[in-house]
Amino acid sequence: MSTKKYTLAEFFCGCGGTSRGFTRSGRFNVAFGNDVKNEALKTFEFNHRHDDVPPATIREDIRLLDVGSIHNALKERGVAKGDLDCMIGGPPCQGFSQLRRNEHREEGKIVKFTGYSQLAHDPRNDLVLRYLEVAEALRPKFLVIENVPQMLNHGFDGRLGRLSEIVIQMLEKDLGYKVEVAVVNCADYGVPQLRERAIFIASSVGPASLPKRTHADPKDKTLLDSGRKPWVTVSEAISDLPPPLVEDSLGGGPLSHYAGDPSAYAQLMRSSEAFPFNHVTRSYKQQVLNIIKEMRPGQTWDAESARMRTKYERAITRRANAKNISHDRARSELEQAGVVNPVFYRDYYWSAYTRLAWDAQALTITANANFLGSGRFSHPTELRGITMREAARLQSFDDDFRFVTSMNDDQSTDKIGIGMDMIGEAVPPNLSQAIALHLASQLDQRSAGTKVTAKEMTTQKHKEKA
Incomplete structure (x- = not known):
C-alpha cells in the first residue's frame, strides 16, 4: 500500500470537517484553508497545529481573494503552480452578499472564462462562480464540490436544475474535467446520521467516480450479504459519553470519565489521550423541557x-x-x-422537539442543533439537548478534535451556539475520508502508470473541448 501523500486546498473550509477526513486517511497533507468565519477558521488552524507542515490560512471572502495570494500561500507549503492534487469546497448557491459584482471582480482580479456569462448576471451565484474561477486558476487534478442535495434542483433561467447543469458544463467544456455527480447518504459511509449531500467529483487525470459505499440500511440483507456493514446507530455513537456538567470541566480530564464500554465506532472516535472537550449543552427554559419530557425516542411531532x-x-x-x-x-x-x-395542540415541523432513538440514526445535524424546536436534537433518554461533543460524534468527528468557540482564546470550548454552528455546517469526516482514500488510489495509479507530458495533456483537453 502506497504511503505517498498528496496535497489538498479547502475553500469554505469552516472548522475543517473535510480536511479532518483527508488527514485521517493518511494520504493527504492539507496545504491551504480559506473561510470568512473567525471561530471556524481558528478551529481549523488549532486542529492542524501539529501537522508536519501546518496549512496556510486566509480569512477573507473568496470573492475578494486574489488568486496570486493563493498561489503564494501554496508555494510556501511546497505546492508549485499547477501541482495541487485536490481542491474541495461547498459554495452556497443563493442568499449571497448584496455588494455589486463589479466591486468584487475588480478587487479580486478575476479572470473570466467561456462559461462566465451564464452565471454572472445573477448575483446569487457569486460564490459558486468564484469557486470555479479559482479552480480554473489553480488547476487541481481533482476538484470536489459538496453541497445540499437541493443544489441539483436549484432553478436558473426559469428551469429547475439548470444551475447544476451549467456547473457541469463549465467543468467539462471550460476546464477540461471528467465529472461525476451523485446524491449520497452519509450513513452509507459510516456516519451515524441520515444526512444527504450532493457531491461533484471532477477529474483531470482520468474518469471521475465516487467512493464505494461501505455501510447499508440494516434491513437490506442483500447489501449486508455483499459485505457492507450496518448503518451506525446513535447508541454506538454516543452512549459511552457521560451526562454533561454545566461547564466544560470534563475536557482534558482522565479517560475514566467515559461511561461504559465503547462500541467499535466509539473506539475509533476515542482518538484523544484525555477526555474530550466540548461536552456541554445549553440550559433550556422549563416550557421547552415540559415538551421534551413527553416525547418518546424516534417519534415524530405529529405522532407525539x-x-x-x-x-x-x-x-x-x-x-x-x-x-x-x-x-x-x-x-x-x-x-x-x-x-x-x-x-x-399546535402544528410544528414534523421533527420539532423530537428525541433521538438509540437504535436508529440521527437525522441531519444542523447549525441550529442547540434549538430543540428546530429538529431531532434531544437526547434519547435524558431531559436535555445533545452536547456539542455528542453532535460531533454524530458527525463523525473524533474526540481529539476541539471546537474553539472564541477567536481570541484557544481554551474557549463552551459557547454552544458558535460550536453547533461549526459542527452542523461541517462535512462529516468519515465521508471526506472515504473520498480522500478513493482519490488517493486514483492518484497512485496515475503515478504508477505512464506519465503524459504537460503538452500532451493540453492537446487532449483541446480535443475534448472540440
Whole structure:
C-alpha cells in the first residue's frame, strides 16, 4: 500500500470537517484553508497545529481573494503552480452578499472564462462562480464540490436544475474535467446520521467516480450479504459519553470519565489521550423541557402531539362530566393546573422537539442543533439537548478534535451556539475520508502508470473541448 501523500486546498473550509477526513486517511497533507468565519477558521488552524507542515490560512471572502495570494500561500507549503492534487469546497448557491459584482471582480482580479456569462448576471451565484474561477486558476487534478442535495434542483433561467447543469458544463467544456455527480447518504459511509449531500467529483487525470459505499440500511440483507456493514446507530455513537456538567470541566480530564464500554465506532472516535472537550449543552427554559419530557425516542411531532391530545381528551372529558361543565371550560382549568400542555395542540415541523432513538440514526445535524424546536436534537433518554461533543460524534468527528468557540482564546470550548454552528455546517469526516482514500488510489495509479507530458495533456483537453 502506497504511503505517498498528496496535497489538498479547502475553500469554505469552516472548522475543517473535510480536511479532518483527508488527514485521517493518511494520504493527504492539507496545504491551504480559506473561510470568512473567525471561530471556524481558528478551529481549523488549532486542529492542524501539529501537522508536519501546518496549512496556510486566509480569512477573507473568496470573492475578494486574489488568486496570486493563493498561489503564494501554496508555494510556501511546497505546492508549485499547477501541482495541487485536490481542491474541495461547498459554495452556497443563493442568499449571497448584496455588494455589486463589479466591486468584487475588480478587487479580486478575476479572470473570466467561456462559461462566465451564464452565471454572472445573477448575483446569487457569486460564490459558486468564484469557486470555479479559482479552480480554473489553480488547476487541481481533482476538484470536489459538496453541497445540499437541493443544489441539483436549484432553478436558473426559469428551469429547475439548470444551475447544476451549467456547473457541469463549465467543468467539462471550460476546464477540461471528467465529472461525476451523485446524491449520497452519509450513513452509507459510516456516519451515524441520515444526512444527504450532493457531491461533484471532477477529474483531470482520468474518469471521475465516487467512493464505494461501505455501510447499508440494516434491513437490506442483500447489501449486508455483499459485505457492507450496518448503518451506525446513535447508541454506538454516543452512549459511552457521560451526562454533561454545566461547564466544560470534563475536557482534558482522565479517560475514566467515559461511561461504559465503547462500541467499535466509539473506539475509533476515542482518538484523544484525555477526555474530550466540548461536552456541554445549553440550559433550556422549563416550557421547552415540559415538551421534551413527553416525547418518546424516534417519534415524530405529529405522532407525539396526536398521542398527547388523545391522552388530554380523556382527562378533559372526565373533568367535564365530573363537574358538569363544558369541554372548553374543563380544558381551560386543566391547562391552568398544568395537566394539559396547550403546545401539543399546535402544528410544528414534523421533527420539532423530537428525541433521538438509540437504535436508529440521527437525522441531519444542523447549525441550529442547540434549538430543540428546530429538529431531532434531544437526547434519547435524558431531559436535555445533545452536547456539542455528542453532535460531533454524530458527525463523525473524533474526540481529539476541539471546537474553539472564541477567536481570541484557544481554551474557549463552551459557547454552544458558535460550536453547533461549526459542527452542523461541517462535512462529516468519515465521508471526506472515504473520498480522500478513493482519490488517493486514483492518484497512485496515475503515478504508477505512464506519465503524459504537460503538452500532451493540453492537446487532449483541446480535443475534448472540440
